[in-house]
Amino acid sequence: xxxxxxxxxxxxxxxxxxxxxxxxxxxxxxxxxxxxxxxxxxxxxxxxxxxxxxxxxxxxxxxxxxxxxxxxxxxxxxxxxxxxxxxxxxxxxxxxxxxxxxxxxxxxxxxxxxxxxxxxxxxxxxxxxxxxxxxxxxxxxxxxxxxxxxxxxxxxxxxxxxxxxxxxxxxxxxxxxxxxxxxxxxxxxxxxxxxxxxxxxxxxxxxxxxxxxxxxxxxxxxxxxxxxxxxxxxxxxxxxxxxxxxxxxxxxxxxxxxxxxxxxxxxxxxxxxxxxxxx
Amino acid sequence: xxxxxxxxxxxxxxxxxxxxxxxxxxxxxxxxxxxxxxxxxxxxxxxxxxxxxxxxxxxxxxxxxxxxxxxxxxxxxxxxxxxxxxxxxxxxxxxxxxxxxxxxxxxxxxxxxxxxxxxxxxxxxxxxxxxxxxxxxxxxxxxxxxxxxxxxxxxxxxxxxxxxxxxxxxxxxxxxxxxxxxxxxxxxxxxxxxxxxxxxxxxxxxxxxxxxxxxxxxxxxxxxxxxxxxxxxxxxxxxxxxxxxxxxxxxxxxxxxxxxxxxxxxxxxxxxxxxxxxx
Numbered sequence: 038x039x040x041x042x043x044x045x046x047x048x049x050x051x052x053x054x055x056x057x058x059x060x061x062x063x064x065x066x067x068x069x070x071x072x073x074x075x076x077x078x079x080x081x082x083x084x085x086x087x088x089x090x091x092x093x094x095x096x097x098x099x100x101x102x103x104x105x106x107x108x109x110x111x112x113x114x115x116x117x118x119x120x121x122x123x124x125x126x127x128x129x130x131x132x133x134x135x136x137x138x139x140x141x142x143x144x145x146x147x148x149x150x151x152x153x154x155x156x157x158x159x160x161x162x163x164x165x166x167x168x169x170x171x172x173x174x175x176x177x178x179x180x181x182x183x184x185x186x187x188x189x190x191x192x193x194x195x196x197x198x199x200x201x202x203x204x205x206x207x208x209x210x211x212x213x214x215x216x217x218x219x220x221x222x223x224x225x226x227x228x229x230x231x232x233x234x235x236x237x238x239x240x241x242x243x244x245x246x247x248x249x250x251x252x253x254x255x256x257x258x259x260x261x262x263x264x265x266x267x268x269x270x271x272x273x274x275x276x277x278x279x280x281x282x283x284x285x286x287x288x289x290x291x292x293x294x295x296x297x298x299x300x301x302x303x304x305x306x307x308x309x310x311x312x313x314x315x316x
Numbered sequence: 317x318x319x320x321x322x323x324x325x326x327x328x329x330x331x332x333x334x335x336x337x338x339x340x341x342x343x344x345x346x347x348x349x350x351x352x353x354x355x356x357x358x359x360x361x362x363x364x365x366x367x368x369x370x371x372x373x374x375x376x377x378x379x380x381x382x383x384x385x386x387x388x389x390x391x392x393x394x395x396x397x398x399x400x401x402x403x404x405x406x407x408x409x410x411x412x413x414x415x416x417x418x419x420x421x422x423x424x425x426x427x428x429x430x431x432x433x434x435x436x437x438x439x440x441x442x443x444x445x446x447x448x449x450x451x452x453x454x455x456x457x458x459x460x461x462x463x464x465x466x467x468x469x470x471x472x473x474x475x476x477x478x479x480x481x482x483x484x485x486x487x488x489x490x491x492x493x494x495x496x497x498x499x500x501x502x503x504x505x506x507x508x509x510x511x512x513x514x515x516x517x518x519x520x521x522x523x524x525x526x527x528x529x530x531x532x533x534x535x536x537x538x539x540x541x542x543x544x545x546x547x548x549x550x551x552x553x554x555x556x557x558x559x560x561x562x563x564x565x566x567x568x569x570x571x572x573x574x575x576x577x578x579x580x581x582x583x584x585x586x587x588x589x590x591x592x593x594x595x
Contacts, residue, residue: 043441044371044483045336050329057324058416058428060382065419092323103339103426141341143421147382149337149428162322204323
């Protein structure tokens, strides 16, 4: 790799280049006050972009960070932000290979994450769901960790076992499973009572008097994965999950029909739109 | 290529991936008023990133655009901005392969431009200048075109003829030639009276009563290239320029000595710092 000091960064490529861009902006995605942990902002911005790389089952490569720094953010705080990104980069074998720092009235971070694959067959798109597939999710849903981990390891453990489709739950399963349905031209049915719910989410939902599955289905910032698996690959995928210590819960099915998402709770249809931003 | 609709864009790679990031922000790099041409903002943002790809002599590939859209910019204006980028993309064989649109208090555009090369030897860095090299610049300096063209064609025409080093003049030769000197660990001497100056720049400088070479040396937004060529390759480079119809003017030399830039005008040393942002 040529250094960051040249006109552009140069890295050795594999056959396929997988790229995702994600931006966060002060006042829209986060607020600044005296308690703000700037390293968390950097971590989360990179996590969002890397989660898309995970969802394709690509291997991590480089990240490029464009940073807009306003007068009310000090150089030390900007460095903390970059250090937060660097911490996640190290944990995920990602190289922060370049970027751009500019003055800006508001703080923003745009991350371009680049992943790699040797063959197209190794990548899992959103569009492969077929009627009869089982729908699974990794981990537990609903937690909103300060430093979410993109599920790169989990995706690359499950992919070779034979996934038809995969997506990261960046907006919650009630939104993202619809993307799988639309991209695949199929109906997805999720049984909400089967969702693996984070313990603290469960406790908080009880406190607030709302069903925990509502909170879990509309929370995406834990970046878990949602996968579609043909029945004939089910055992292989379960074995792969077991070997790699990936929690995998089966929460629904793919049906023939128009591209849409059916959310059921104990057999009854549910609507979740409108809950997305309430929790 | 997988479509933009998936979690990430997937493109076929060549051996080396060359990446540059460039951001522009409302109130810092441009202002918005009733006369603002939004397509120009998009064009210029992409041009800045592609100019770095040109400066490496890489071939163009993809661009990813992160766009922050404030309430005072309409959807139509945001589309115009993207269309401006798309126009330059088409002219330069660049595919806008993805991006991210977010709400933001201020308009910003971050462009990640990706170029490609088959071999490291095909790329020209900033760091190759050697004592004895001649220093040349493409085109004319000083013009500030509304829609500057990154010198991709020019760079790729000259590079195979044997350049030691190359940089794009994004800040003006008085700044960028210093980068060549520092990266190469050499002294660069520029004879300011030799600079090829844009006609209108010349006329305006006369009007303002400042030497035209001051304006030309500190203007970079035309994105011309500055190259260092060993004497034994001089004829080949001249021939390549002639064949490709690239104007190339010899404006200085590389000398042994500490990494610094000497600016001379008709034999007398000149200081240009401070002029950079006046013009």
